[in-house]
Amino acid sequence: MMLKRYLPHPLLSVALIVIWVMLANEISVGTVVFAVILAVIIPLISQSFWPGRPKVGNIWAICEYGLIVLWDILVANVVVAGLVLFRKADSLEPASVTVPLDLTSPEAITALAGTITMTPGTVTVDLSRDARSLLVHCLHAPDPQGVIDDIKSRYERRLKEIFE
Amino acid sequence: MEFFAELVISVLIVIGGLFTLIGSFGLVKLPHLLMRLHAPTKATTVGVGSILIASMLFFWIEQGTFTIHELLITIFLFLTAPITANLIGKAYLLRHVDPHEELPHTGEKEGWATFDPRHPEEYPKDPGKLPQEEARKTD
Numbered sequence: 001m002m003l004k005r006y007l008p009h010p011l012l013s014v015a016l017i018v019i020w021v022m023l024a025n026e027i028s029v030g031t032v033v034f035a036v037i038l039a040v041i042i043p044l045i046s047q048s049f050w051p052g053r054p055k056v057g058n059i060w061a062i063c064e065y066g067l068i069v070l071w072d073i074l075v076a077n078v079v080v081a082g083l084v085l086f087r088k089a090d091s092l093e094p095a096s097v098t099v100p101l102d103l104t105s106p107e108a109i110t111a112l113a114g115t116i117t118m119t120p121g122t123v124t125v126d127l128s129r130d131a132r133s134l135l136v137h138c139l140h141a142p143d144p145q146g147v148i149d150d151i152k153s154r155y156e157r158r159l160k161e162i163f164e
Numbered sequence: 165m166e167f168f169a170e171l172v173i174s175v176l177i178v179i180g181g182l183f184t185l186i187g188s189f190g191l192v193k194l195p196h197l198l199m200r201l202h203a204p205t206k207a208t209t210v211g212v213g214s215i216l217i218a219s220m221l222f223f224w225i226e227q228g229t230f231t232i233h234e235l236l237i238t239i240f241l242f243l244t245a246p247i248t249a250n251l252i253g254k255a256y257l258l259r260h261v262d263p264h265e266e267l268p269h270t271g272e273k274e275g276w277a278t279f280d281p282r283h284p285e286e287y288p289k290d291p292g293k294l295p296q297e298e299a300r301k302t303d
Contacts, residue, residue, distance in 0.1 A: 019236065019239075022233070022235065022236050025232060025233060077206050077210040080190075080206055081183065081206065084189060084193060084194070085189070089193055089194055089199075090195070092194075092199070094196070094198065094199050096267055098271050100271050114243075114246035114247075117205060117245070117249050117250065118205060118242060118246055120202060120205045120206045120209065121202060122202075123198070123201050123249055123250075123253060124246070124250055125198070125250065125254065126276045128270040128272055128274055128276055128277060129270075129274035129275055129277045130270075130272055133270045133271050133272060135270075135276055137198045137253065
């Protein structure tokens, strides 16, 4: 199909236009035309690095996910700040846990790994070779199974709805 | 109104500064590299986030110009910070951690990617698919 050939990633193109206009900080004919040129050229030269075309679910699910992640980041920030300030370093119980994955698409796993890192208190360190589990390091986890359940029920379930 | 706006902006800047300070303090205080990795995630989320919101509010209310660059900075930070943390973590695992003694098992037949990298010939023919998808097809 012609459209698929010249616009391999329509969503990436839209995102590039929006970001370029935001960078220019004004909406004029010049910026929009240049944004469209970039939005055609960049996906074309980068498509061999990203051959898959991820389906993206409905926009409300994405907004809901974003808000939940923002809220969790706020809460976790305060919790981790408390840990850093008021606990002795050797009374913390760091733990490495294995989070088994139900997600299969590479984009969804990347989003999950990024979310885990951005919420303070947990950092994604590694992926298993067959991409079926993530290695997550927790700053203070007296109950490692609780962390796994949290990640799976709060983030992974929603990402599965968005990407699969 | 003017006073109220200034109050909100100052509070946001103080919160941002406070969380950045706690993040840096965490870097000094925590004993191991993997634990120290948790501190900067705080500085880049709430710390930078509230300073950027304060900057947006300041230019919008005090100067009357609406800038959107702060939102972009947030997006770029959220995209790049996890990758940096992941690479630092992987480098640390590779150099200082014994995968059999100190890491939990993957729960699958195969090990962690850092210690058990895939031979180039084993990569799936279609790079858009993960090995597990190919494996499921052949199951």
